[in-house]
Amino acid sequence: MKTAAVHQPPPLSQIVRFGLIGALLAMAAVGWLVTDKRMIGMDGGSATSPGTLGFWVSSWVVMMAAMMFPSIAPMVLMHRRIQQGKRDRGQVVDAGATPLFIAGYLLTWSVAGLVSYTILWAGHEWSPTFLAWDNSGPYVAGAAVVGAGLYQLSPFKNVCLTKCRSPFEFLLAAWRPGRIGALRMGVEHGAWCVGCCWALMVALLALGAMSVGWMIFIAALIALEKLLPAKRVANRSIAVLLVVLGLGVAFAAEDVPGLAVPTKTAGPMKPM
Helix, strand or coil, X not given: CCCCCCCCCCCCCHHHHHHHHHHHHHHHHHHHHHHHHHCCCCCCHHHCECCCHHHHHHHHHHHHHHHHCCCCHHHHHHHHHHHHHHHHCCCCCCCCHHHHHHHHHHHHHHHHHHHHHHHHHHHHHHCCCCCCCCCCHHHHHHHHHHHHHHHCCCHHHHHHHHHHHCHHHHHHHXXXXXXXXXXXXXXXXXXXXXXXXXXXXHHHHHHHCCCHHHHHHHHHXXXXXXXXXXXXXXXXXHHHHHHHHHHHXXXXXXXXXXXXXXXXXXXXXXXX
16 A cells, blocks of 8 residues: 555644653553562573463563563554544544554463463473573573574565554555454554564563563563664664673673573462
C-alpha cells in the first residue's frame, strides 16, 4: 500500500499526549518495582531454573511491561492519533481500543514467555548440570550473547526493527476497526517486536535470568535502537557491544561488570 499520498493524522492535545506517556511510564515503573521485589537472587544466568509455570508467566508479563512500555510509546500515541482523526471526521470509534491494543501486544509477549519457559525447563530437565557455571554455563551464555549481536545484522532483524520504528506505516497497513481489531493489531505489533527483540531476550536470560540490572541494560538497548534517529548507527553499535560482551562472558566472566558468577548451580525461581 502506498502511503505518500496519505496524510498524517492530526496531533493529539498535550493533555492526551502526556496522559498516555505518563500512564505507560507509570505502568513501567510499577513493573520495575514489582520485578525488583520478585527477582531477588534470580541472577544466576543460564544456570537458573525457571521455577513454576505460573510464577514464570506472571513475572514475565510484569517484566515485559517494565522493559517495553517506554519504547512502544510512539506506536501507542500513533494508534490514539488515528482514532482521534477518525472521531474528528465523524466516524464511530469504539472506546477502549488503545488499551486493547496494548493488551494484544502483551499477549504476544506472553506466548514468547511460554516458549522461553519450555526451553529453559527442558534444558534443566534433560541435563541439570550442563548449564552450571562450572561446566558449560559461561560458554553457553557467551554464545547466546554473541548470537544476539550477530542477529542484529540479519535482514529479518532489519525488517522487524523497521516495522517497530514506523508507527504510522505499520498501523496504516495493519489497521482493523473496533475493539477486536485493536487487539489483533496489538498482537501483530507484538509479533514484529518479538521478531526484533527475541535474541536480546535470549541474551538477557543468559546474562542473568530476570536479573534487574541486566533487564535495565537490555531495555536500554531496545529503547535506543527503536527511538534514536540514526537506526543503522544504533543497530551496528549494539551488535558490536553484544559480541564483545559475549566474548567476555565466555572467556573472562569474572571481569565483566555486573555479571553474577555463581559459585554453584543456581536454585529454582520461587515466588517471593
